[in-house]
Amino acid sequence: MYRVVSRSPGRIVSTGFRGYVLRAPTSTPCARPVTLQPTLVRTPFTFLVRDGDAVRTSTSSRPQNKLRVHATKFRSKEARVKQIPSTRPRDQRPITHLRSHFISFFAKYPEFGYDPRKPYMEEFHRMMKQFGWEPSKDPEFEAAREGIDVASVCQFNDLFGTDENDIDAWQTLCDVLDIKDVPLTLDGCKQIVASLRVNLCDVVDSPVLHTQVRFFRSRTALSRYTRDEEKFFPLESPHAGGILKYLLQHFPNRTNVPRPDSKSPE
DSSP: OOOEOEEEEEEEOETTTTEEEEEOOOOSTTTTTTOOOOOSOOSSEEEEEEEEEEEEEEEEEEEEOOEEEEEEOOOOOHHTTTOOOSSSSSOOOOOOHHTTHHHHTTTTTTOOOOOTTOOOOOOHHHHHHTOOOOTTTTTHHHHHHHHHHHHHHHHHHHHHOOOOOOOHHHHHHHHHTOSSOOSSHHHHHHHHTOOOOOOHHHHHHHHHTBBBOOEEEEEEHHHHHHHHHHHOOOSSTTOHHHHHHHHTTTTTTTTOOOTTTTOOOO
């Protein structure tokens, strides 16, 4: 996790989408402070701050001439996956709409008390634990895994639409991703979304949880997060709409993200 602790002369470490990415030197990734000094920054501006393996946005109302950054390694899973509240207006649609397909899926398991206010994959894994299912061993798990995949795709379609050429749908997606200056053109929206590395399960959760969707610096970091949190979104589905199909061409898929017990190399 990178945290701004004081102001001091520094240098630019690297540039990134809408600002500067703060990154520790490869020789001492978590050993000493990293300093940087952004230049040509207007007021206000938005820059990216690394949060573990994730990258989040931070906004300043005045020029940031001198920043001193301490790098601190995460020591627990809970700290690494801490959710950051979004600053965008809350989605006013009822939760029964925002979670309609998940509500229908979990209703097939009446012994389980589903909470639609929680991350849906977290609830799925809680249900697995309650029923004692083991992947690749219990047919009940395989059936449930297929069911949650279908629900994930259908819920994405309901939230963001299915028409790849619908600019309103793309701008809605940009809003959920907390993109500050949403493009006014279809191609602009596609390009800016395609430039980001995000987990699609987090994207589907965001309207309900009202949290920022994490941006990741690299495919490896996103793959690690996806595997560690077991937030696997289906690679292919006959239910996928045009927008989702477009995104799956750019975002890492579940087949190239090995599960924790896999011996496959990253």
